[in-house]
Amino acid sequence: MGAGAYAHDLWLTDLRREPPSTVGTAVLWAALATGVLSTVLLDEGVGVNLFLVALPATLTAYFAARRAGRVQARPWTLAWGIGGLALLLVPVLRAAQWPSFLAVATAIGLASLALHDSRSWAGVVLSPFGLVDSLFKGAAWGWRGVRARAGKASDNVGSVLRALAVTAVLLLVFGALFAGADAAFADLLSRLVPDTSVGDGPWHLLLFALGLLGALAAAHTAAAPLQWDRYKPSPGSARGRGEWALPLLLLCVLFAVFNVIQLTVLFGGYEAVLDKTGQTYSEYARQGFWQLLIATLLTLLVIVLALRWAPRGGPGDRNLVRGVLGTLCALTLIVVASAVRRMDMYVEAYGLTRLRISVVTVELWLGLVILLIMVAGIRGARRLPRAVAASAAVGALAFGLASPDGLIAENNVRRYEKTHKFDLDYARGLSADAVPALDRLEEPMRSCVLGPLAEELGPATASWYEISWGEVRARRILEERPPVTTGPGTCVGSGENGENSEYHR
Known part of the structure; x- marks a missing residue:
């Protein structure tokens, strides 16, 4: 076990750049901002909060790379960074969790590519492991920077703490007065300011630590990335x-x-x-x-x-x-x-179902990969690894923006209009993204489907940064035309070919 870990560390040492220089002040402040936004915004729901947290984390990596002398206007690095931020817009727009999870996972992969600037197959596949390698190294690196600056700025600590205390008192006092004077302002303040309690302290502390450590890991990777492109697998033996x-x-x-x-x-x-x-x-x-x-x-x-x-x-x-x-x-x-x-x-x-739309999307992407291989056979394979990674990122972004649940509902509603068959149970399990298409159904079918969806959505109690545009649109539709109460037995369907429990008109 020890010998294997030692050999593994030696292998990674061959791929590392020189250790990063002293942590810059801008890096520490950007990492602190990432931690604060994580504990304030990342609570229960997912929406624009992920994008807002990613912005200071991106600045942390940029400041670290600039201090290490790595900042260059390379098109692929910019493409990976912009693409990763664009993928975080999927949770902003879509209520369904499964395409949002795919988009966030792909965004992390693109961020690792941007930090490592990898070109080879080894770099494209292994870059995310570089972030894992920097997780604890980044924390130790940041701590050394904080200790170095604490000794130099000990005289300013008291003035900073006093300024923060005065600011907090002023905001609390006048915010409470204005909230008591105007109900509309109080409602706005309740939406903007997170609802926290003493019992939530450990959870928010964990969110702060995850945001801070994640930002420092990105900064450490940007300053001293593992050079995966140095890893050259041995070629196979040529055959006759x-x-x-x-x-x-x-x-x-x-x-x-x-x-x-x-x-x-x-x-x-x-x-x-x-x-x-x-x-x-x-x-x-x-x-x-x-x-x-x-x-x-x-x-x-x-x-x-x-x-x-x-x-x-x-x-x-x-x-x-x-x-x-x-x-x-x-x-x-x-x-x-x-x-x-x-x-x-x-x-x-x-x-149409989630499984069917997912696997056909994968099949189409595999076809695109084969086309890229054919192009590489003609023009050379130097850009093939990055082209395949870019095609996967574009596919994940397009898949999320296309709203799979909305497409499923749209397809099945059109099928119902032609065949008068509809899978009620499956439609009830879709997300709020499906509400605009399901709203076109006639009664009592519409209420049979949208009633459970409306109950699952519930009242709009989440903060503005924790909900998606798809959820907002669904609530507006359900508020304008709420589902009616249906009688017993109205929403019971019969199966078709033993596969679906369907409503037949």
Whole structure:
């Protein structure tokens, strides 16, 4: 255990830059602001508060990088930073937690890329671990800076504390007087100022520590990042042309035969599905989508391994590799189109769900990755790692901004208008983002769906920074047209094909 940890530390030491210089005053103040905003704003809900906390944390990293001499106007670094902040707008706009979680996780990944300025596959994949490595180092680094400045500024501590005490007294006294004089001002003050109590002290202290430590970790990483690009994995042993190409060429033939059948069946219409398979649209779609998704993932793995063991004898070998892998990628794109088409048929039969919209989004992104690999085969692979990371970030941002719950509700409402079938139980589990689409339903269906959603939302008691625009819009709709009380048995549905509990008109 000890020997392994020692070897691990030696390996990271080879990747580290020089230790950061003394912590700058601006870094400490920005980190303190991050901690204060964390304890004040990050309480129960998620909205614009995450974005506001991220701003001083970004400044902490910027000040640390500038003091270490690392600030350069590099387009990719700016793109990662701006993209990470843009992803934090998803919780501001959308009430659903699952796309917001994806956006926040992706924002952390982009922040790690911006701090490390990584270009290689190792850097793109391992950059987040650099933040973890700096978590405790950043805290110790910041503490040393505070102690150094405390000795120099001991004479000013008393004056600063007196100024803060006078400010607090003035704000409390006059704020209480104005709140007692005007109810509207009191209501505004209650929304702007967090409601805290003695019992919440440990929780707010934890939030302060997380914000402060997170900002210092980002600053330490910005000043002395792990240089993941130095890590060069050993290349695989080059194979002969015949040994390397034969399995891949046969795989391409298999793909080609499968794709010919897919094009015949999938684009031949409903009658072609019945004639060639003896199945319905929904049965045919459900049978194959997951297999095709796995096939796409395995194809990417095959491409990675093929590149590792590809022959490297000269221009002839390079042309062979490009030709074979390019053909495999092109055939895989048809498999991706087939999988997406199958999911479209499945949704047409059973409606849209969170799982279905998520997996089809992943399949589309995998198709984009394959396209990027094909472009890299022509123009060079130097930018491929960052291009793949950027495509994932853009996909997460687009997925969140598109409001998946809203799209699910919109699709299922249109399906109800055509088939008069609707999954009540599933619709009740959607977030407030689905309310505008569900509001178009006729009664009593509308109240059957929106009644539980309205109860879950409850009154607007959260502060302005803890709620999303989707929640605000949903409350406005429900206040203008509140759901009516339905009688017993009105909202009971029946199942369809044993899959959904549906309301039938």
